[in-house]
Amino acid sequence: MMVFARCSAVPLLLLSLGLASAALADEHRVTGDGIGAFVVEDGKVDPDTYEGYLVYTRACMACHGPDGMGSSFAPNLIRAAERRGWESFAGTIASGREVQPGQVMPSFADDPYVMGNIPNLFSYMRARGEGGLGRGRPRIIESMQEQDDEDDASVEEASGED
Numbered sequence: 001m002m003v004f005a006r007c008s009a010v011p012l013l014l015l016s017l018g019l020a021s022a023a024l025a026d027e028h029r030v031t032g033d034g035i036g037a038f039v040v041e042d043g044k045v046d047p048d049t050y051e052g053y054l055v056y057t058r059a060c061m062a063c064h065g066p067d068g069m070g071s072s073f074a075p076n077l078i079r080a081a082e083r084r085g086w087e088s089f090a091g092t093i094a095s096g097r098e099v100q101p102g103q104v105m106p107s108f109a110d111d112p113y114v115m116g117n118i119p120n121l122f123s124y125m126r127a128r129g130e131g132g133l134g135r136g137r138p139r140i141i142e143s144m145q146e147q148d149d150e151d152d153a154s155v156e157e158a159s160g161e162d
C-alpha cells in the first residue's frame, strides 16, 4: 500500500506543478470592473483594448490626434475618459457635441461599427491613461489571441451580410 502511494505521488506532484504554472501564465491582471476593463502587460493588451485602438485610429484619430492625445481641433480623449467617466464618454459619441462654435464632435449614432465598439474605445483610453500603455499600435497578449479569433468568427457569423 505504501509502495503504491509513493510511486503515484511523483507523477501527481509533477502534474500539479505543471498545472499551476500554466494557470499562472494564463492569469492576466484585468484592471477595472465591467465596462472599460483592460489588461496591459509589457506594452501588450487584451484583444478588446486592441480593437479599441483600431476603431480609434479609423474613426477618431483624424480629429483627436494620434493615440488619443488630442489636437488643436479636438480634446485629449485619455483625459476625457478619466475625468468624465463612461456615461459622458459614451453619450458624447452617440449624441455628438458642439460646445465651442465650429468645433463639432459628430454624432456616431448611425455608425454601427463605432457604436458597437464604444466599450472597446473606452478600454483603450483607460489603458493609455491609468494603464500606462504607450503610444503607437499595441500588440495583443499572445495567450489571449486565440480566444479573440474565436470571438471574431462568431461575431462574423452573427452579423450576416454586413
Ligand code: HEC
Pocket: 055, 056, 059, 060, 061, 062, 063, 064, 073, 074, 075, 077, 080, 084, 088, 089, 090, 092, 093, 097, 098, 099, 100, 103, 104, 105, 106, 108, 114, 121
Ligand atoms: C470631425 C472631428 C471629430 C471626429 C471624427 C471625432 N471627434 Fe470627438 N470631438 C470633436 C470635437 C471638436 C470635440 C469637442 C466638442 C466640444 O466639446 O465642443 C470632441 C469631443 C469628444 C468627446 C468629449 C471630450 C470631453 O472632453 O468631454 C469625446 C468623448 C469624443 N469626442 C470622442 C470621440 C470618439 C470616440 C471619436 C471616434 C469614434 C470621435 N470623438 C471622433 C471632434 C471629433
